[in-house]
Amino acid sequence: MGGRGSGGRRTGSGRKQTSDLELAIGGARGRSTFTSPPSTAVAGVTPFDPPADLARPPLLITLTAALASAAGEPREQLQERIDELTALGLEALAVWQELAPHAFAARTLTPATTAVFTMLCRAIARERALALTDAGGPDHRGLMQRISTWTKDFALAPLGRPLYAAETTATVNPLDRFTRRATDAGNSASGGGGAAA
Numbered sequence: 001m002g003g004r005g006s007g008g009r010r011t012g013s014g015r016k017q018t019s020d021l022e023l024a025i026g027g028a029r030g031r032s033t034f035t036s037p038p039s040t041a042v043a044g045v046t047p048f049d050p051p052a053d054l055a056r057p058p059l060l061i062t063l064t065a066a067l068a069s070a071a072g073e074p075r076e077q078l079q080e081r082i083d084e085l086t087a088l089g090l091e092a093l094a095v096w097q098e099l100a101p102h103a104f105a106a107r108t109l110t111p112a113t114t115a116v117f118t119m120l121c122r123a124i125a126r127e128r129a130l131a132l133t134d135a136g137g138p139d140h141r142g143l144m145q146r147i148s149t150w151t152k153d154f155a156l157a158p159l160g161r162p163l164y165a166a167e168t169t170a171t172v173n174p175l176d177r178f179t180r181r182a183t184d185a186g187n188s189a190s191g192g193g194g195a196a197a
Contacts, residue, residue, distance in 0.1 A: 091125035
């Protein structure tokens with residue numbers, strides 16, 4: 001406030017004063033104190049194998065164990081469910097093999113993000129199965145939206161602009177031009193002296 005008739009500024013209001021140390025580090029008053037330069041270092045890609053439970057989820061193991069004790073009609077139903085889960089597991093593994101190299105290259109698939117990438121692979125496998133039986137149904141549409149989000153999280157979907165790709169360039173030492181001259185001069189001097197003798 002602080003306008004006419006308000007009694008003046010409130011005590012302690014307004015921008016805090018910059019200490020001498022902050023001024024020395026950050027520069028002039030009124031500007032942002034520190035902006036981090038963008039990192040140009042690129043971490044190395046470390047590919048790894050898919051988790052063991054991708055192709056053989058825990059439910060499949062449980063159903064396989066229950067199949068041994070079942071008899072009659074429940075046994076047939078269990079076998080159908082086991083066959084379905086086995087097919088989905090193998091399809092999820094194929095999706096991993098298809099998408100993981102791209103996620104590794106984008107550096108979005110790390111050991112910390114493996115669980116979410118596994119869910120993405122299973123969702124794509126289930127979506128492909130639903131596309132054959134219930135294309136356009138509510139379950140199929142919901143799964144497609146979830147997959148769309150996850151593929152963007154792993155930089156596997158187009159975002160409307162080209163993605164940055166780090167260029168691999170040879171590291172140039174700025175002192176090479178001086179050392180090269182000295183080395184070339186030393187070689188010509190020793191080479192010329194050896195030829196004359």
